[in-house]
Amino acid sequence: MQLHVLGSAAGGGVPQWNCGCKNCTAARAHRLPQRTQASLAASADGKAWVLFNATTDIRAQLNSDPLLAPRSSRATPFGAIFLTDANLDHCAGLLDFRQAGELAIYSTQAVRETLLRNEIFAPFSRPPRAWHVIDDEPVDICELRISVIPVKGLLPSYAGSASMPGAASAYLVEDLRGARVLYAPIFASVDDKLASTAARCDAAFFDGSFWSDGELIALGLGTRTATMMGHQPVAGPEGSLEALRACPCPRRLYTHVNNSNPMLDPASSEAKQLEDAGFEVVSDGTVIELPEKVRARA
Ligand SMILES: [Zn+2]
């Protein structure tokens, strides 16, 4: 399986256009890597691709990745697009697919309903496009098997911020050779299901939005905590790092990192803590090729 990390930042990217925080200032001056908003492309054969989340950076992300270029006069590189939630930084890029003919979108019912309340997304649910609800049954597509892993999460603030089933999901991606990946860029807590799924994966991506719960408030960048936005912070006794410290997955990567997060600076003590625990902060453009393995599918 091939994985292309198209983007690795939370909403706004790094630098965010209206942000003068330390990380954004450093990224603007190229002292830290610039990052677009988090999105992942996966392929079993390097030809047919599946996309996880479509951000407002999708056009630039596609145009900078030769493997995702169209293979005929009009062609969509993706056999399907899977959405983890209805936050606009994960879905607004769908609008850039308006020139597509056939297009298959997959999400939970809660995400589908939330987005289709806005007429601007309605064309994506009409033929020749299709907006499928993914539930307990895995989807076999492009020689990948994709299963939804429910996680605790909130509806976006524009939809009322309610905690409800299906508001956020992770995805387990498996290929025919037995390679497994978990994509979990948003969750309110690591529960048993998420931890046990990560434990049997070859690589796992986790929500790295915020280092600490009150980070935005402490830096004067916002008024809400990570928890209020449906993100489990990385650090602290209640953080995802502690919850995943013993996870045996050989490649544990934080993605969807907000520009306020101190772990973005490789010289920081926070980045050192991650490294010591065996975690990485993934960067835009990272390509992961999972080795061929002989392993029966569970
Ligand atoms: Zn986001």
Ligand SMILES: [Zn+2]
């Ligand atoms: Zn910033």
